Amino acid sequence: MVLILGRRMNSGDSGIRDSPAVKRKVLEVESKTVSSQDILDFCSGSxxxxxxxxxxxxxxxxxLFTDVVISVQGHEFHCHRAVLSACSSYFRAMFCNDHRESREMLVEINGILAEAMDSxxxxxxxxxxxxxxxxxxFLFEASCLFQINTLRDACAKFLEDQLDPCNCLGIQRFxxxxxxxxxxxxxxxxxxANFSEVAQHQEFLDLHCEELEDYISSEDLSVSKEEVVFEAVMRWVYHSVDHRRSTLKALLLHVRMPLLHPNYFVQTVEQDLIIQTAQECYQILHEARRYHVLGNEMMSPRxxxxxxxxxxxxxVVVGGCERLGGFNLPYTECHDPVTGEWKSLAKLPEFTKSEYAVCALRNDILVSGGRINSRDxxxxxxxxxxxxxxxxxVKGRWRHKMCVLLGKVYTVGGYDxxxxxxxxxxxxxxxxxxxxxxxxxxxxxxxxxxSCAGKLYVIGGGPDDNTCSDKVQCYDPEKNQxxxxxxxxxxxRCITAVSLNNLIYVCGGLTKSIFCxxxxxDYWMNVAQTFNKLESCGMSVCNGKIFILGGRGENGESLDTILCYDPATGISHGTSTMPRPISYHxxxxIHRYNDKYFKP
Structure with a gap:
C-alpha cells in the first residue's frame, strides 16, 4: 500500500531554514488483510x-446525437445506431459489417408497416x-424480421391468451x-378440446380437407357424442358441395359411424341426399349397419x-384360479389399458365351478358350463x-370354448x-x-x-389325456359343415386365440411363440414371442392391440403379467400387472361408461 504523508520540520534540526511549505514524503506501509467490509459492491439495479x-x-x-434515419413507407425515424444494434442482431449485422447501410445516413426498409416500425x-x-x-x-412479423425475440415471444403469448373457438384455427395457421x-x-x-364450438365458426369452413381429416382422426378429439363429428363434416362439405363432394369418403372414414345412435343413423345419415348418391360410401354405411346388429363382434378403428x-x-377378466388345484375365484374385474386402472364388477354367481367358457355377445358377457358337467x-x-x-x-361340459359368429354364440368341444x-x-x-x-x-x-371372415376356427386342443392336436377345424355356418x-x-392344448384385421393370433400351450x-x-407364421412360456392365459383385443393376461407358467404357478402385442409394429411390451396371479380365466x-372421462 502507498500512502502520501505530510509533516512539519523542526527548526532546530538544521541550520538551514526550510520553506514554510509542508514537505511531503512517500512511505510504504504494510497492508492489512482485506475483508468484505472494506469493499462495497454497489448496484443501482434496473x-x-x-x-x-x-x-x-x-x-x-x-x-440529439442521432446518427441514422430509418425510412419506412415514407415515414422517417431518427435513431442511434448503437441503441438499435444493442437490441437487434439484424441492425447489428447491418451497421457493424461492411454493408452499404453502415455508411449511409438514410436507410430504407421495405416489407413492414410504418406503424409497426414505430411500435x-x-x-x-x-x-x-x-x-x-x-x-x-404485424408487430410479431416485425419482431421476427428484426430478431427481437423478447417482443416476438410476448406477441406469441398474447395470441395464446386470445384463443377462442372463433379464431383458434386462424392463429394455428399463423x-x-x-x-x-x-x-x-x-x-x-x-x-x-372445443371442437363442437369451433365447428360453428367460419374458420372451420375454410379448413383444407387434409386439415379437417387431421382433427377428426385424432384420438384427442373431444366431443360428447359422435353425431357432433358427423354434423361438422357434413356442414363443411355442404359449404362448397360442388368442390367437396369428392372428399366425402375420405372424411367419413374418420367418423365413427357404427357408434352413431341407430335411430339417428336411419333418420339422418341414410336420408342425406349426398350420402344416398355417394356409392363409394356404401361400405362405410354397411359397416355401421352390421355393428348395430352384431355389436362388438365387429371391430375396426371406427x-x-x-x-x-x-x-x-x-x-373384463372373469373368474380363474390363483394356483393349480386352487379354488375358482368369484371376481369379475375390468382393466383399462390406457389408464392402467382396475375396477371390480358384479361377482360371478356359482363361482365354485371352474374351467368354464367365456365370450362377449354384443356388449354383454356369457359364461357357460364348468366343472363338473354343468349346463348352466x-x-x-x-x-x-x-x-x-x-x-x-343342451349338453353339460367343461374345458370347452365359446365364440361369437355373426351375432350368435357357439359352444364347441370340451369334456363331459x-x-x-x-x-x-x-x-x-x-x-x-x-x-x-x-x-x-x-x-x-x-x-x-x-371367428374370422364369417367362419369359426377351432385350433389344436387335446383329443385325450396324453396327446395334443395340431388340426385346424373350420365351421361354415351357411353350410353347417x-x-x-x-x-x-x-x-x-390350453391355447387361446383372438381375431384382428381378418387374421387369427394364437398363444399358450407352454410356448413363447405367438402364431398368426x-x-x-390358409397360411401360418410365427410373428412374436411372449416373455414366458405359458398356458391357459387370457387373450383379448383392445384398442387395436392384443393383450395377453396371466396364465400358468412352466412351474405350474399362475402369473400376473400383462403383455401387449401390436401387430401393426410387431412390438411386444409388458404393461401393468394384474391384481393377482391368475389362470384358467x-x-x-367390452365398451364401458366412465363419467370421469365424459366431457359435456
Missing part, C-alpha cells in the same frame, strides 16, 4: 439502465410495447407459417369409442352390472367327465335357445377358438 434508456429516448425525440422503436428505446388484437400480427411450434400445438389442443364420450374399451349359462348385463341366468346348454366332445351348440339370444349344429371332425378339449385347414405348426393364421391364404373386451 433503475440505472431504465434511466439511460429514458435519456436515449429523449435524445431520439429531440433528434418496434418504442420497445427498443423503452422496453415497453402496447400489443393489441389489431397490431399483434403459428405454423412462422414455425411457432408451441403456439401451433396449443391452438390444435384448444381446437380439439368401433372404438372416443374417450371424451365417457366410453372406453376395457378388458350366465349372462352379464354391462349396463346394469348384473348377472342373469339364461337358457342352459368321460370323453372329449365333438359336439357344437349355437345360442340365439333373441329366442334364448341353444340348438345343436354339426359336430366337429375331431373331438378336443381346451382348444383355441376364434366342418372342414380342415392348414395345421398349426405345433400340437398344443391368415384364413385367406376368461378375457373379453
Amino acid at each position: 433503475s440505472h439502465s431504465d434511466g439511460i434508456l429514458q435519456v436515449f429516448n429523449e435524445f431520439r425525440d429531440s433528434r 418496434l422503436l418504442t420497445f427498443i428505446y423503452t422496453g415497453r410495447a402496447k400489443i393489441t388484437t389489431e397490431n399483434v400480427q 403459428a405454423e407459417a412462422h414455425s411457432l411450434k408451441q403456439l401451433a400445438s396449443r391452438c390444435r389442443s384448444f381446437a380439439l 368401433t372404438r369409442p372416443r374417450r371424451s364420450t365417457g366410453y372406453s374399451e376395457v378388458i 349359462v350366465w349372462m352379464y348385463n354391462s349396463q346394469l352390472n348384473l348377472w342373469l341366468k339364461v337358457a342352459p346348454l 367327465g368321460q370323453s372329449r366332445l365333438s359336439s357344437a351348440e349355437c345360442y340365439d339370444s333373441f329366442s334364448n335357445r341353444w340348438t345343436e349344429v354339426a359336430p366337429m371332425k375331431e373331438a378336443v378339449s381346451s382348444p383355441a377358438v376364434a 366342418w372342414m380342415l385347414r392348414a395345421n398349426i405348426p405345433i400340437a398344443k 393364421y391368415d384364413p385367406a391364404e 376368461g378375457c373379453v373386451t
Whole structure:
C-alpha cells in the first residue's frame, strides 16, 4: 500500500531554514488483510439502465446525437445506431459489417408497416410495447424480421391468451407459417378440446380437407357424442358441395359411424341426399349397419369409442384360479389399458365351478358350463352390472370354448367327465335357445377358438389325456359343415386365440411363440414371442392391440403379467400387472361408461 504523508520540520534540526511549505514524503506501509467490509459492491439495479434508456429516448425525440434515419413507407425515424444494434442482431449485422447501410445516413426498409416500425422503436428505446388484437400480427412479423425475440415471444403469448373457438384455427395457421411450434400445438389442443364450438365458426369452413381429416382422426378429439363429428363434416362439405363432394369418403372414414345412435343413423345419415348418391360410401354405411346388429363382434378403428364420450374399451377378466388345484375365484374385474386402472364388477354367481367358457355377445358377457358337467349359462348385463341366468346348454361340459359368429354364440368341444366332445351348440339370444349344429371332425378339449371372415376356427386342443392336436377345424355356418385347414405348426392344448384385421393370433400351450393364421391364404407364421412360456392365459383385443393376461407358467404357478402385442409394429411390451396371479380365466373386451372421462 502507498500512502502520501505530510509533516512539519523542526527548526532546530538544521541550520538551514526550510520553506514554510509542508514537505511531503512517500512511505510504504504494510497492508492489512482485506475483508468484505472494506469493499462495497454497489448496484443501482434496473433503475440505472431504465434511466439511460429514458435519456436515449429523449435524445431520439429531440433528434440529439442521432446518427441514422430509418425510412419506412415514407415515414422517417431518427435513431442511434448503437441503441438499435444493442437490441437487434439484424441492425447489428447491418451497421457493424461492411454493408452499404453502415455508411449511409438514410436507410430504407421495405416489407413492414410504418406503424409497426414505430411500435418496434418504442420497445427498443423503452422496453415497453402496447400489443393489441389489431397490431399483434404485424408487430410479431416485425419482431421476427428484426430478431427481437423478447417482443416476438410476448406477441406469441398474447395470441395464446386470445384463443377462442372463433379464431383458434386462424392463429394455428399463423403459428405454423412462422414455425411457432408451441403456439401451433396449443391452438390444435384448444381446437380439439372445443371442437363442437369451433365447428360453428367460419374458420372451420375454410379448413383444407387434409386439415379437417387431421382433427377428426385424432384420438384427442373431444366431443360428447359422435353425431357432433358427423354434423361438422357434413356442414363443411355442404359449404362448397360442388368442390367437396369428392372428399366425402375420405372424411367419413374418420367418423365413427357404427357408434352413431341407430335411430339417428336411419333418420339422418341414410336420408342425406349426398350420402344416398355417394356409392363409394356404401361400405362405410354397411359397416355401421352390421355393428348395430352384431355389436362388438365387429371391430375396426371406427368401433372404438372416443374417450371424451365417457366410453372406453376395457378388458373384463372373469373368474380363474390363483394356483393349480386352487379354488375358482368369484371376481369379475375390468382393466383399462390406457389408464392402467382396475375396477371390480358384479361377482360371478356359482363361482365354485371352474374351467368354464367365456365370450362377449354384443356388449354383454356369457359364461357357460364348468366343472363338473354343468349346463348352466350366465349372462352379464354391462349396463346394469348384473348377472342373469339364461337358457342352459343342451349338453353339460367343461374345458370347452365359446365364440361369437355373426351375432350368435357357439359352444364347441370340451369334456363331459368321460370323453372329449365333438359336439357344437349355437345360442340365439333373441329366442334364448341353444340348438345343436354339426359336430366337429375331431373331438378336443381346451382348444383355441376364434371367428374370422364369417367362419369359426377351432385350433389344436387335446383329443385325450396324453396327446395334443395340431388340426385346424373350420365351421361354415351357411353350410353347417366342418372342414380342415392348414395345421398349426405345433400340437398344443390350453391355447387361446383372438381375431384382428381378418387374421387369427394364437398363444399358450407352454410356448413363447405367438402364431398368426391368415384364413385367406390358409397360411401360418410365427410373428412374436411372449416373455414366458405359458398356458391357459387370457387373450383379448383392445384398442387395436392384443393383450395377453396371466396364465400358468412352466412351474405350474399362475402369473400376473400383462403383455401387449401390436401387430401393426410387431412390438411386444409388458404393461401393468394384474391384481393377482391368475389362470384358467376368461378375457373379453367390452365398451364401458366412465363419467370421469365424459366431457359435456
